[in-house]
Amino acid sequence: AAFLGPMEEGGQPGKGPHLVGKKDDLIKAKNTVVTAGGRDLLVVHHQGVFYALDCYCYHSGGSLQNGDIEEIGSRPCIICPKHKYKISLADGEGLYKGTDTTVTPPVTTWLTKGVKQRVHAVTEADGDVYVTLSEGDWVESDFYQGEKGKEKRAKA
Ligand code: FES
Numbered sequence: 001a002a003f004l005g006p007m008e009e010g011g012q013p014g015k016g017p018h019l020v021g022k023k024d025d026l027i028k029a030k031n032t033v034v035t036a037g038g039r040d041l042l043v044v045h046h047q048g049v050f051y052a053l054d055c056y057c058y059h060s061g062g063s064l065q066n067g068d069i070e071e072i073g074s075r076p077c078i079i080c081p082k083h084k085y086k087i088s089l090a091d092g093e094g095l096y097k098g099t100d101t102t103v104t105p106p107v108t109t110w111l112t113k114g115v116k117q118r119v120h121a122v123t124e125a126d127g128d129v130y131v132t133l134s135e136g137d138w139v140e141s142d143f144y145q146g147e148k149g150k151e152k153r154a155k156a
Helices: 023-029 140-145 147-155
Strands: 003-006 018-022 031-036 039-046 049-054 068-072 075-079 086-088 093-100 107-115 119-125 128-132
Touching: 018 023, 018 031, 018 039, 023 031, 023 039, 023 128, 039 075, 039 128, 049 075, 049 119, 049 140, 068 086, 140 147
Parallel strands: 003 031
Antiparallel strands: 018 128, 031 039, 039 049, 068 075, 075 086, 086 093, 093 107, 119 128
């Protein structure tokens, strides 16, 4: 995976869309750390689809850069290398194995904790890839993008 660094030159301040790289390069790298609008993101290319999500895991700030991608309940997920938390790439839901008691008999299955990792929109134009930062309600991964989160990551 490559580190592309800040994109102030090509990008727009704030939300974007921010140019994050060439499509071919991002496909080759599979997982790429980029900085867009002051936020550290991971751009993932998996089975023909681009995804962008906050780079630091909502659980404890682990970098997702080298996380494996696995299909969990037919949803592509990134596995945080630090404590193996599973995060769906498309919507940032935290998935865990639990017991579904709404069916009889209860079954062990993948359940969701809801959206824990902020995900962002990816678009393509003329061989370039752009990320538009998402906005809205607080998501747990937001903490690790701020100053306090940075300190905590440095100590971890
Ligand atoms: Fe990602 Fe703990 S930091 S699973």
